[in-house]
Amino acid sequence: MTRLLIKNGTVCNDDSMFKSDVLVEDGKIVNIAQSIDPPSSDVEIVDATGRLVIPGGIDPHTHMQLPFMGEIAKDDFHRGTEAAVAGGTTMIIDFVIPNKGESLLVAYDRWRNWADPKVVCDYGLSMAITSWSPEIAHEMELVTGEQYGINSFKFFLAYAGVFMVRDEEFYQGMLQCAKLRALARVHAENGAVIKERADDLLQQGVTGPEGHTQSRPEELEAEATFRACTMAAQANCPLYVVHVMSKGAAAAISHHRQQGAIVFGEPIAAGLATDGSHYYHEDWLHAARYVMSPPLSRDPSTPNALMKLLAAGELHLTATDNCTFDCKQKALGKDDFTKIPNGVNGVEDRMSVVWDRGVHQGLIDPMKFVSVTSTMAAKIFNCYPQKGRIAIGSDADIVIWNPNATRIISKDTHHHAVDFNIFEGMEVYGVPEITISRGRIVWADGKLQTEAGSGRFIKLPPDSQIVFSSVDRKKEANKPIKVERGEGKSSEPATSKLITTASSDSNHNFVKKQPPGGASSITF
Numbered sequence: 001m002t003r004l005l006i007k008n009g010t011v012c013n014d015d016s017m018f019k020s021d022v023l024v025e026d027g028k029i030v031n032i033a034q035s036i037d038p039p040s041s042d043v044e045i046v047d048a049t050g051r052l053v054i055p056g057g058i059d060p061h062t063h064m065q066l067p068f069m070g071e072i073a074k075d076d077f078h079r080g081t082e083a084a085v086a087g088g089t090t091m092i093i094d095f096v097i098p099n100k101g102e103s104l105l106v107a108y109d110r111w112r113n114w115a116d117p118k119v120v121c122d123y124g125l126s127m128a129i130t131s132w133s134p135e136i137a138h139e140m141e142l143v144t145g146e147q148y149g150i151n152s153f154k155f156f157l158a159y160a161g162v163f164m165v166r167d168e169e170f171y172q173g174m175l176q177c178a179k180l181r182a183l184a185r186v187h188a189e190n191g192a193v194i195k196e197r198a199d200d201l202l203q204q205g206v207t208g209p210e211g212h213t214q215s216r217p218e219e220l221e222a223e224a225t226f227r228a229c230t231m232a233a234q235a236n237c238p239l240y241v242v243h244v245m246s247k248g249a250a251a252a253i254s255h256h257r258q259q260g261a262i263v264f265g266e267p268i269a270a271g272l273a274t275d276g277s278h279y280y281h282e283d284w285l286h287a288a289r290y291v292m293s294p295p296l297s298r299d300p301s302t303p304n305a306l307m308k309l310l311a312a313g314e315l316h317l318t319a320t321d322n323c324t325f326d327c328k329q330k331a332l333g334k335d336d337f338t339k340i341p342n343g344v345n346g347v348e349d350r351m352s353v354v355w356d357r358g359v360h361q362g363l364i365d366p367m368k369f370v371s372v373t374s375t376m377a378a379k380i381f382n383c384y385p386q387k388g389r390i391a392i393g394s395d396a397d398i399v400i401w402n403p404n405a406t407r408i409i410s411k412d413t414h415h416h417a418v419d420f421n422i423f424e425g426m427e428v429y430g431v432p433e434i435t436i437s438r439g440r441i442v443w444a445d446g447k448l449q450t451e452a453g454s455g456r457f458i459k460l461p462p463d464s465q466i467v468f469s470s471v472d473r474k475k476e477a478n479k480p481i482k483v484e485r486g487e488g489k490s491s492e493p494a495t496s497k498l499i500t501t502a503s504s505d506s507n508h509n510f511v512k513k514q515p516p517g518g519a520s521s522i523t524f
């Protein structure tokens, strides 16, 4: 039996902080108490004096070794998860992305075969829906079963001709998600308009990375986010917006939440710590390194604004969208920005970046930090409290976190498989000194102690409480209205059955008519 005793630390969960010792046996937390004596002589003691003892980070959005834009992302499941644990993340949720028309089951097997022998920490999978047919709907049902462990599906509203789905496909997909009690996730950008704009910019001679951001203005992210939220509400389907990069997209989410919609918003490390000014850098390669979609915001106040929205609960958890391409791969778009492989690093630096920009700046407290880096992901993806909590019975995915130490982020010291880092040179507060993955120390003293294939695949069951608990009541409240018009009934004109309410708009004291059960939320 492997045993670890963490002494003298401050346990920090999303809802409480307290000084305590923590005993780990065979990958699980078995005791939490003010003072625990070593239960045997073979127990390894970890001194956590002056440190926080936090649940390992969960990154719910990565793309390890993704085949994309003719290339394969450099961080594979081995290097990518090594980078993760070096940064204090002990679980990733990656995406199975089938080719258009491909069987979900075939794509699922491919991803499991890539990941299982390589991962050094636990992982789960989400699945993209890139085309629509009755077979795909059926396979969605299969993969949400116990055998496969998928509980979320992602729809791309961008990447025309590659991953993008049409609105009606997205809507059908969300109806199926709602039926299966699986979470719909969306990459929200207006892919059709982006394509037009990109062609136009290229024709005008704008071929560099500055064309990438100009072809994808924030309005196109905001529009698609608003549309996705609107359609999800129509389908009575909870929605999770991945990589929220702009204030406009965040405002769309906030607006729909105020209407009672179930929407979650995920900013990423890149968007919380960098901005789109890099796209205008005079060194082509420098600019190309930051190419991702949606692009980093050109508004320099956006990173801080996104952090404030996390603090306010308007956005809910952080991820990275880790999808790394090296300089050689980025250079494939030298003459045409649409050919620069999209994606940036983040999985190693997210925890420090969020601590530094969030806790160290005084915007969030350590408990909120745990919430947005770990616990919310565990709750949304339905593996809580197995993951995302320091509690008896939980998996021993634990990080010994030094809140006062700093480190300088650099390509020379990172564990990614790429030759640059978008956070190069940033000095950040908050350092993961020891990372424990299911009871094994995998990172300590600045060194990895990992074993390929030692991570486990975590099956994620549907019907997460935090996602689905109000869905049935919403469905009941919005059930269709049928007007009985049987023979012999008096036939009053339909208009006389309208309910009349005073407008809430005090400037216009008019009366609006609403159909029974279907009041408009649009006011003028």
Ligand SMILES: NC(=O)NCCC(=O)O
Residues within 6 Å of the ligand: 063, 187, 291, 292, 293, 294, 321, 323, 342, 343, 344
């Ligand atoms: N984000 C990005 O640019 N690359 C990865 C694929 C995606 O998530 O859109």
Ligand SMILES: [Zn+2]
Residues within 6 Å of the ligand: 187, 242, 243, 293, 294
């Ligand atoms: Zn995306």
Ligand SMILES: [Zn+2]
Residues within 6 Å of the ligand: 061, 062, 063, 242, 321
């Ligand atoms: Zn992504």
